[in-house]
Amino acid sequence: MSVRSLLVADLGTRDYGEVLQLQRSLCRAVIAGQVPGDLLLLVEHPDVVTLGRGTRASSVPVPAADLERRGYAVYDVERGGDVTYHGPGQLVGYPIVDLRRHREDLHWYLRRLEEGLIDALAALGIPAEAVAELTGVWTRGRKIASIGIHVKQWVTFHGFALNVTTALERFDAIVPCGIPDVVMTSVAREWPGAPPADLHRRALQAVVAALAATFSWEVAAIDASDLTPWADPVTTA
Numbered sequence: 018m019s020v021r022s023l024l025v026a027d028l029g030t031r032d033y034g035e036v037l038q039l040q041r042s043l044c045r046a047v048i049a050g051q052v053p054g055d056l057l058l059l060v061e062h063p064d065v066v067t068l069g070r071g072t073r074a075s076s077v078p079v080p081a082a083d084l085e086r087r088g089y090a091v092y093d094v095e096r097g098g099d100v101t102y103h104g105p106g107q108l109v110g111y112p113i114v115d116l117r118r119h120r121e122d123l124h125w126y127l128r129r130l131e132e133g134l135i136d137a138l139a140a141l142g143i144p145a146e147a148v149a150e151l152t153g154v155w156t157r158g159r160k161i162a163s164i165g166i167h168v169k170q171w172v173t174f175h176g177f178a179l180n181v182t183t184a185l186e187r188f189d190a191i192v193p194c195g196i197p198d199v200v201m202t203s204v205a206r207e208w209p210g211a212p213p214a215d216l217h218r219r220a221l222q223a224v225v226a227a228l229a230a231t232f233s234w235e236v237a238a239i240d241a242s243d244l245t246p247w248a249d250p251v252t253t254a
Contacts, residue, residue: 043058066089067091131152
């Protein structure tokens with residue numbers, strides 16, 4: 018595989034709806050050949066529940082109106098998979114990847130995302146693995162990262178969520194990823210000893226490095242403002 022650039026933008030904390038529209042816009046720009054590389058948006062969201070195309074009624078025992086009263090935003094989205102939660106303390110990554118320049122194979126792409134996250138966790142001293150027939154990453158039988166994607170003309174968006182210092186009780190309002198009795202965990206909970214104060218930064222750096230190695234990317238950090246030429250004006254206001 019030839020080396021390709023990965024442009025990484027750390028967006029900080031942003032509302033889910035804003036970043037969803039940004040992803041869709043950037044996906045169109047990548048399809049049109051306007052972006053000189055693949056993109057990775059890194060972000061932390063306020064409390065939000067997202068309902069993928071595979072969401073079952075049994076996975077959302079709390080009605081949407083009640084979820085909103087509890088402080089969660091709720092979005093129906095085009096990604097695959099069941100229901101999931103995003104919130105403070107979570108590292109959410111949205112790779113916008115042109116698979117025409119890698120491999121036109123969604124299963125290959127999902128397995129590489131898992132591999133990158135597993136390698137990142139190993140660099141943090143946390144053993145992790147994939148589980149057959151289930152998308153995502155586990156450690157010691159507990160789920161630590163979720164993955165759900167959408168692909169348009171072989172360009173991906175949506176992505177992964179790694180629990181770093183996430184308040185895990187916020188998952189209790191749903192059946193995460195539609196897996197009954199799943200136990201969610203986080204980097205902080207699995208860390209040997211007291212987690213360091215800069216844990217989020219360490220996790221972010223480990224994830225970027227591991228994904229770059231997995232996909233043979235050359236990484237270039239960009240500012241959020243650098244996305245403006247490729248995004249619809251309303252999404253970057």
